[in-house]
Amino acid sequence: MYNHIKEIVADAEKTEKPISELIIEQECKLSGLSREKVWNKMKYNLETMRAAVSKGSTGKGVFSHTGLTGGEAIKIKNYREKGHTLSGDFMMEAVQNAVATNEVNAAMGVICATPTAGSSGTLPGILFMLEKKLDLNEEQMIRFLFTAGGMGLIIGNNAEIAGATGGCQAEVGSASAMGAAAAVEIAGGTPAQSSQALAIAMSNLLGLVCDPIAGLVEVPCVKRNAIGAGNALIAADMALAGCTSVIPADECIDAMKKVGHQMPVSLRETGIGGLAGTPTGQAIKAKIFGKDV
Amino acid sequence: MENRFKSVFDIIGPVMIGPSSSHTAGAVAIGREGNKLFGGIPKKVTVHYYGSFAQTHRGHGTDYAIAAGILGFTTSDLRVPKAPEIARKRGIDIRFVEEKGESPIHHPNTAILDMTDGHKKVQLAGCSIGGGAIEIRRLVIHDIVVEPSGTLPIVLLIDPERKIKNQRSLTSFLQQKAPFNESRIYKSPDYYIYEYDIQNYFKPSLIGELKKKYKNIVCL
Numbered sequence: 001m002y003n004h005i006k007e008i009v010a011d012a013e014k015t016e017k018p019i020s021e022l023i024i025e026q027e028c029k030l031s032g033l034s035r036e037k038v039w040n041k042m043k044y045n046l047e048t049m050r051a052a053v054s055k056g057s058t059g060k061g062v063f064s065h066t067g068l069t070g071g072e073a074i075k076i077k078n079y080r081e082k083g084h085t086l087s088g089d090f091m092m093e094a095v096q097n098a099v100a101t102n103e104v105n106a107a108m109g110v111i112c113a114t115p116t117a118g119s120s121g122t123l124p125g126i127l128f129m130l131e132k133k134l135d136l137n138e139e140q141m142i143r144f145l146f147t148a149g150g151m152g153l154i155i156g157n158n159a160e161i162a163g164a165t166g167g168c169q170a171e172v173g174s175a176s177a178m179g180a181a182a183a184v185e186i187a188g189g190t191p192a193q194s195s196q197a198l199a200i201a202m203s204n205l206l207g208l209v210c211d212p213i214a215g216l217v218e219v220p221c222v223k224r225n226a227i228g229a230g231n232a233l234i235a236a237d238m239a240l241a242g243c244t245s246v247i248p249a250d251e252c253i254d255a256m257k258k259v260g261h262q263m264p265v266s267l268r269e270t271g272i273g274g275l276a277g278t279p280t281g282q283a284i285k286a287k288i289f290g291k292d293v
Numbered sequence: 294m295e296n297r298f299k300s301v302f303d304i305i306g307p308v309m310i311g312p313s314s315s316h317t318a319g320a321v322a323i324g325r326e327g328n329k330l331f332g333g334i335p336k337k338v339t340v341h342y343y344g345s346f347a348q349t350h351r352g353h354g355t356d357y358a359i360a361a362g363i364l365g366f367t368t369s370d371l372r373v374p375k376a377p378e379i380a381r382k383r384g385i386d387i388r389f390v391e392e393k394g395e396s397p398i399h400h401p402n403t404a405i406l407d408m409t410d411g412h413k414k415v416q417l418a419g420c421s422i423g424g425g426a427i428e429i430r431r432l433v434i435h436d437i438v439v440e441p442s443g444t445l446p447i448v449l450l451i452d453p454e455r456k457i458k459n460q461r462s463l464t465s466f467l468q469q470k471a472p473f474n475e476s477r478i479y480k481s482p483d484y485y486i487y488e489y490d491i492q493n494y495f496k497p498s499l500i501g502e503l504k505k506k507y508k509n510i511v512c513l
Contacts, residue, residue: 001296027301032496041302048308105311108354108374115304115424117314123305145305152304157296161304162315162423164345164401170423178304215349217312268401269315270348289351 001026005154005195005249012191019181019191020143023150042142042149048112049101049124055109056100064106066288069218073100087230090133094233098125098225106218114145115152115161115174118212118221122175123148125229126183140186148182151198158250159257163210163269166260168221172228173205173256179232180239189240199245201235202252207259209267211274214285220275295474297444298426299494307425309368315402316346316353319421321373324362326429326445326513327406327417335408335415337386338363344401346421347391359404360387368425396420398430405431429513437479439488446491448473448503449511453484460487463507467491470499 002008002022012019027038056062056073063070076096079085085092098121105111105120114123127144130136136144152161155174160166180197184190189197205228213219245252266273275281298304309318328334340359342350350356354374361376363385372379380387396403400420408415416433420443428443434451441447448467452459460478464487467473473489480486500512 001299003296023301030493031300032493042305045302045305045308108311110308110369110371111311112306112308113314113318113424114306115314117309117311117318117425120311120314146301149301149305153296153298153301156298156304156423156426160423161298162402162421164315164421165423212349212352215352217353265344265401269345270401271352272348 001030002150002154003157005151005198005253008150008154009191009195018143018147018185019150019194020146020185023146026150039142042145043138045112046138046141046145048110050128052101052104052109052111053097053124053128056103057096061100062103062107062109064103064218065108066216066218068213068216068284069106069222070103072222073103090129091230091233093132094125094129094229095226097128098122098229099222101125102222102225106216106222114148115156115178116163116171118163118217119171119175119225119228121222121225122172122228122232123179125225126179126232130183130186134187136186144182144186147185147194148178151178151181155253159253160260165268166256167208167263167268168210168224169205169208169256170260171210172224173202173208176205176228176232176235177202179229180235183232183236184239187236187240193239195249196244197236197239199247199249199252200238200243201232202249202256203245203247204231204235206256209263209274210269211267211276212269212271213276213281214288215271295442295444297422297428298424303424303426307368309425310371310373313353314425315421315423316349316355317358318368318425319402319427320355320358320404321362321366321368322425322427323404323406323417323419323421324359325365326419326427327408328363328365329513330417330432330434330511331408331413331415334364334383334385336384336410337408338388339407340387340389341392341405341407342389343392343394343396343403346402346404347393350389350391355404356389359406363387400428434486435481435484437481437484437486439477439479439486441488442475442490444490445513446495447513448489448491449513450487450507451484451509451511452487453509455480455485457485460485463487466506470502471495
């Protein structure tokens with residue numbers, strides 16, 4: 001099993017195979033399942049993601065039981081139709097997909113955790129935008145998920161992917177780094193550029209705290225996935241342009257782990273500090289759960 | 294290096310009902326392991342929460358998730374949010390306790406399940422490590438405390454014969470079919486328990502094979 005980013009990049013260069021292929025081979029070996037079974041499992045995850053994006057972007061959208069989140073993917077969709085977005089239509093399409101997915105999650109709909117439910121919008125955000133922009137077929141989209149997942153495995157085994165142990169940098173930060181690396185591959189970049197994109201994306205979200213209001217995966221989680229998707233695209237573009245990270249990817253992952261462990265408990269998914277601790281955050285919590293909590 | 298995450302589908306997946314992979318999908322997984330260890334649905338379950346679980350279980354739907362797991366539901370089962378009602382209708386008593394102290398198994402996402410049907414008593418201490426993946430760090434069966442390294446899969450053989458040849462047979466079977474990192478033997482006057490930390494996820498057919506070959510085997 002690949003334990004470090006540098007190992008998988010070296011192997012990809014040596015064998016002249018894309019990272020996605022090495023991860024598919026690794027999965028077949030680890031699980032004992034046939035290539036076809038492994039492929040179809042990922043296809044099912046892709047279909048789940050597509051359904052969530054579509055559900056959150058159709059009609060009036062979806063709304064959570066608390067009313068704290070919902071309907072904003074539709075606002076973005078309507079805004080895009082006017083054609084005056086500041087950051088560009090593709091960027092806002094990625095943001096719309098990301099928000100749609102996390103609105104579905106907050107409304108207790110069906111999603112695919114990538115790597116977590118709180119960060120489930122980041123990868124679909126960019127993937128379904130790239131599908132249109134790069135005219136991707138299903139095979140390419142499934143490969144995108146294998147590359148992203150393989151990078152996530154290395155992150156999870158060397159650092160953290162849970163907000164309670166690593167803050168939001170471990171969730172949306174990891175998702176964004178995984179997405180950046182996979183976007184580079186799908187756009188024709190090299191494995192080394194994927195590694196650079198991962199390092200840049202992770203560095204840019206280092207220190208991000210997990211501070212959900214009332215402990216709900218709604219605020220700020222839904223909008224955090226917008227920045228996860230946007231950051232992934234920026235990092236991928238920078239890596240494709242030839243920009244490099246001074247700190248190697250594996251060391252960025254180690255840094256993420258250390259920063260996570262240094263974060264106070266109040267900023268690690270306890271609903272105590274950060275935005276959760278603001279007067280408005282506390283008032284919402286009291287309104288939802290009563291004053292005794 | 295022992296890897297906590299063993300499959301690309303630990304990262305891309307599970308397909309689940311929201312809102313949280315660690316506090317909802319992971320909690321379903323802890324409940325499911327409780328069901329497997331108990332050998333079915335217990336009559337009474339007391340769930341002790343520690344750390345982030347104690348602070349945020351209500352907002353994350355952890356209660357219904359654990360209940361769903363105890364009932365044997367999967368993470369994507371649309372009945373997950375209705376699980377406490379379904380459990381009540383089936384006469385199962387599930388209670389949740391927010392504990393103030395440190396987690397006895399040293400993780401902020403800890404749930405300890407005390408399960409009983411009046412005669413049998415079993416405890417399972419699990420933690421949710423992210424993305425729906427969990428670890429089981431302590432079990433109490435027949436008053437014997439078992440402490441695996443945590444990462445799944447875990448194989449347990451409860452041996453009322455207390456014959457070490459049974460342990461040897463299982464050990465050599467596993468060495469061939471499902472290599473393990475560590476194994477431990479626990480003894481009491483009435484039972485021996487053999488525990489194995491398995492390296493990779495089971496191949497689909499293997500659990501059936503193990504259950505056929507060994508009575509009282511538990512595959513977590």
